[in-house]
Amino acid sequence: MTAWLLSGLLLFQGMGGGPRPVKQAGGPKVAAPAFTLREVPIGLTAKHRYGDRTSKYILSMTGNGVAIVDFDNDGKPDLLFADGVAPVLYKNSGKGFVDVSAGSGLTARPWGQGVCAGDFDNDGWTDVLLTYYGASRLYRNEQGKFRDVTGAAGMPTDGKRFATGCAFVDYDRDGSLDLIVSNYVGFDLATAAQPGATKYCTWLGLEVFCGPRGFPTDRPILYHNDGGGKFSDVSEKALKGISGLHYGLGVVTADFDGDGWMDIYIACDSTPGILLRNNRDGTMTDVAVEAGAAYGADGEELGSMGVAAVDIDGDGRLDLVKTNFIDETPSLYRNLGDWFFVDATQETGFGRDATAVGWGVGVMDFDMDGRPDLIMANGHIYPELKAAYRQSKSLYWNGGGVFATLRTGAAMASRGLAVGDLDGDGVAEVVVANMNASPSVYKVEGKRGASIGVRLEGTRGNRSAIGARVKVIVAGKTQTEEVRSGGSYGSQHDFTLLFGLGTAKEAERVEVRWPNGETEVMGKLEAGAMYRMKEGAGVVGRVPWR
Amino acid sequence: MALVLALLLFGAQLGANDWLQKGIAALKAGNVVEARAALEEAVKLAPGEPVMWLAVADARLRSGDAALAMAAMEQAGKLAPGSPMVDRGRLMFARRMGEVGQGLLDARQEKRAEAVLQVAVKAFPKKAELWRLLGLALYAQGRNAPAVAAFVAAIDLAPEEESLYAGLETLLPAGKAVEARLAKYVAGHAGSALGWYLLGLERGDAALWEKAWASDAKFWPAAFALHKRAEPGRAIELLERVVELNPEYAPAYYALAQLYAKQGARGKALAARKRHHELVKETQ
Numbered sequence: 001m002t003a004w005l006l007s008g009l010l011l012f013q014g015m016g017g018g019p020r021p022v023k024q025a026g027g028p029k030v031a032a033p034a035f036t037l038r039e040v041p042i043g044l045t046a047k048h049r050y051g052d053r054t055s056k057y058i059l060s061m062t063g064n065g066v067a068i069v070d071f072d073n074d075g076k077p078d079l080l081f082a083d084g085v086a087p088v089l090y091k092n093s094g095k096g097f098v099d100v101s102a103g104s105g106l107t108a109r110p111w112g113q114g115v116c117a118g119d120f121d122n123d124g125w126t127d128v129l130l131t132y133y134g135a136s137r138l139y140r141n142e143q144g145k146f147r148d149v150t151g152a153a154g155m156p157t158d159g160k161r162f163a164t165g166c167a168f169v170d171y172d173r174d175g176s177l178d179l180i181v182s183n184y185v186g187f188d189l190a191t192a193a194q195p196g197a198t199k200y201c202t203w204l205g206l207e208v209f210c211g212p213r214g215f216p217t218d219r220p221i222l223y224h225n226d227g228g229g230k231f232s233d234v235s236e237k238a239l240k241g242i243s244g245l246h247y248g249l250g251v252v253t254a255d256f257d258g259d260g261w262m263d264i265y266i267a268c269d270s271t272p273g274i275l276l277r278n279n280r281d282g283t284m285t286d287v288a289v290e291a292g293a294a295y296g297a298d299g300e301e302l303g304s305m306g307v308a309a310v311d312i313d314g315d316g317r318l319d320l321v322k323t324n325f326i327d328e329t330p331s332l333y334r335n336l337g338d339w340f341f342v343d344a345t346q347e348t349g350f351g352r353d354a355t356a357v358g359w360g361v362g363v364m365d366f367d368m369d370g371r372p373d374l375i376m377a378n379g380h381i382y383p384e385l386k387a388a389y390r391q392s393k394s395l396y397w398n399g400g401g402v403f404a405t406l407r408t409g410a411a412m413a414s415r416g417l418a419v420g421d422l423d424g425d426g427v428a429e430v431v432v433a434n435m436n437a438s439p440s441v442y443k444v445e446g447k448r449g450a451s452i453g454v455r456l457e458g459t460r461g462n463r464s465a466i467g468a469r470v471k472v473i474v475a476g477k478t479q480t481e482e483v484r485s486g487g488s489y490g491s492q493h494d495f496t497l498l499f500g501l502g503t504a505k506e507a508e509r510v511e512v513r514w515p516n517g518e519t520e521v522m523g524k525l526e527a528g529a530m531y532r533m534k535e536g537a538g539v540v541g542r543v544p545w546r
Numbered sequence: 547m548a549l550v551l552a553l554l555l556f557g558a559q560l561g562a563n564d565w566l567q568k569g570i571a572a573l574k575a576g577n578v579v580e581a582r583a584a585l586e587e588a589v590k591l592a593p594g595e596p597v598m599w600l601a602v603a604d605a606r607l608r609s610g611d612a613a614l615a616m617a618a619m620e621q622a623g624k625l626a627p628g629s630p631m632v633d634r635g636r637l638m639f640a641r642r643m644g645e646v647g648q649g650l651l652d653a654r655q656e657k658r659a660e661a662v663l664q665v666a667v668k669a670f671p672k673k674a675e676l677w678r679l680l681g682l683a684l685y686a687q688g689r690n691a692p693a694v695a696a697f698v699a700a701i702d703l704a705p706e707e708e709s710l711y712a713g714l715e716t717l718l719p720a721g722k723a724v725e726a727r728l729a730k731y732v733a734g735h736a737g738s739a740l741g742w743y744l745l746g747l748e749r750g751d752a753a754l755w756e757k758a759w760a761s762d763a764k765f766w767p768a769a770f771a772l773h774k775r776a777e778p779g780r781a782i783e784l785l786e787r788v789v790e791l792n793p794e795y796a797p798a799y800y801a802l803a804q805l806y807a808k809q810g811a812r813g814k815a816l817a818a819r820k821r822h823h824e825l826v827k828e829t830q
Binding site: 196199200202204205206207243245272289290292294295297298299300301336340342343 | 653654655656657660686687688796797799800801803804807808812815816819820822823826827830
């Protein structure tokens with residue numbers, strides 16, 4: 001399959017250009033990476049529709065997420081885009097991507113926001129939640145066809161909640177995937193104020209859409225999977241300590257304290273972030289303030305959109321990275337353990353570039369050197385800015401705990417971003433959803449190390465293995481990753497985890513801690529393939545890289 | 547609305563003075579639209595009366611038409627050159643322009659504020675306060691270079707007025723012209739903590755913040771600036787003094803929390819994070 005991506009590359013040489021380092025004073029120095037990200041056309045032709053050409057309402061700002069998900073179980077990751085008019089589903093044919101939205105069972109509905117995936121009924125077919133302004137829609141995957149089961153699941157089918165990020169997560173470890181949905185602002189299209197109407201409707205002298213300040217805040221919703229296809233809203237009793245003063249956007253789930261119970265982080269716009277510690281008794285408590293993960297480096301409320309959990313320094317603890325508004329840099333919170341984070345934005349090199357409005361964020365070891373890198377989708381929120389509305393992507397290359405900051409790719413008004421190996425060559429592509437334009441796909445070009453992939457299937461817990469933690473030990477160093485639903489900005493990364501081995505020919509040891517807490521050791525795994533692992537059965541398949 | 551109706555029905559029967567009185571009453575009541583309608587009628591009926599033009603200038607300004615307001619003011623001046631009433635009116639008008647500009651800034655209407663203040667500095671180029679406000683309006687729009695120029699114009703008009711320098715704080719370093727003025731100010735005011743602090747920002751010289759701190763042990767911005775360059779122990783000392791002097795300054799608690807965290811003093815860091823959060827919530 002690599003061939004069709006490469007042929008596209010030749011056709012579009014020069015498109016977007018290679019990475020450019022951001023030259024800003026201060027911060028630690030690090031060399032540039034030996035790879036580039038090149039835009040490749042893979043058949044994603046549908047132009048997404050979202051909002052209008054002016055920023056009359058905040059609803060026009062948020063845009064869409066993207067999911068990399070194998071909806072037809074053919075082993076090849078497909079793509080699902082949320083959209084302002086109707087979701088778009090592309091099937092990965094192995095030779096390119098084909099729009100199969102018609103007849104997919106996904107229905108047209110305005111103001112689609114984010115998307116997350118998980119097999120909530122454990123039938124072996126990955127289901128999805130699409131978030132909306134209005135009412136989010138739960139789609140059950142029935143052997144490759146989706147069916148809207150929102151009402152049947154007991155979830156609201158109408159309303160005016162402005163849902164954005166989401167994730168399936170088995171927070172109570174009962175073996176069924178529950179759902180966390182973040183909500184942005186209390187917004188009513190019928191009564192919303194016009195640009196310039198109040199002090200919350202201007203930006204640097206421009207009359208722009210109002211908000212988020214000035215709008216009522218909202219709270220996240222936690223749905224418990226009751227079984228039998230039913231969900232119930234347990235937010236009131238299960239989510240503790242949330243002030244309610246939040247404008248929620250991106251959601252990531254991760255086991256931040258390594259206790260085997262999934263925790264949740266919600267990136268919030270212009271308000272403190274939410275860090276929900278799993279109390280292991282069916283409840284979660286917001287500890288973001290005490291943990292030091294609520295504010296920016298100077299104690300300011302950040303305009304946060306996207307979020308990722310990543311073990312940046314190889315200490316086995318998952319750190320947090322957030323994308324933020326312009327004049328703020330992305331944030332890195334280093335996890336020191338025991339629910340204590342410190343802002344490490346400056347010393348790690350994340351504090352160099354404050355010129356982007358960051359949205360989706362993906363973690364991927366692009367050069368497979370054994371250290372995770374990050375990619376961020378950027379785009380301003382006010383179309384009135386014309387050229388400045390569109391921004392190139394940000395690449396943070398891990399030079400060993402310190403990151404080089406580069407801008408790469410064509411300038412677009414980007415929102416969602418997901419990473420996944422679309423062509424099975426052992427390194428992930430980057431898929432970016434753009435406002436009122438076709439999506440962009442980037443492929444790594446250049447020198448890179450060896451890699452392995454890990455694809456998990458749960459048997460005792462949830463079948464998607466969401467919440468499973470994988471440790472890969474190479475040359476004495478441990479890489480830690482988890483299978484997650486959601487993440488980024490309203491997006492879904494591929495469930496297959498990729499690990500860089502550098503110059504090593506094999507991973508010395510691979511451990512999987514399944515969502516129920518049991519650990520399986522897989523032993524040595526040779527580089528150059530994706531390994532399928534089944535809970536209780538070890539490695540059940542090996543697919544060599546193409 | 548009642549006034550507009552009156553204007554339509556009885557306009558011909560009311561004299562200029564009647565409209566003037568109605569307009570002034572409406573202005574006092576804060577009914578700018580009605581005031582302006584009445585006073586425009588008054589100048590129509592008595593275009594040779596400076597007082598009518600002075601009054602309509604005020605109404606026009608309050609309704610956001612700074613240029614038309616200025617034209618009315620000039621008309622009053624032409625009709626009664628050297629008149630004490632017109633001179634007093636001009637002074638009041640200048641102050642009013644500043645008030646309107648400030649009001650628009652408070653309402654985050656930066657562009658409209660700038661429009662009023664541009665007219666104001668053109669009409670009253672010797673009023674330092676108007677230049678200062680213009681600087682704020684430009685800064686609020688992210689137009690830093692013209693903002694600095696406006697602040698410099700204000701400083702040149704009243705170089706002894708220390709408060710005029712304060713507007714530069716977030717724009718520093720701003721270049722040689724600003725540096726020269728700050729240096730000149732501190733040369734004549736060796737005890738000015740603000741002066742040393744700003745010159746320190748301009749030059750990026752922590753020794754000047756030390757000087758500011760030595761000049762006034764209560765001038766906490768100098769201590770806050772200093773902590774960023776100090777080794778952790780002293781930085782904590784400085785920040786603890788900052789929160790003692792200004793217990794409501796949230797960023798100092800957050801900075802303290804960061805330092806405590808890096809030193810492994812988790813309990814203290816936690817307390818500082820909580821206090822910071824409380825203060826942020828209080829301001830919302």
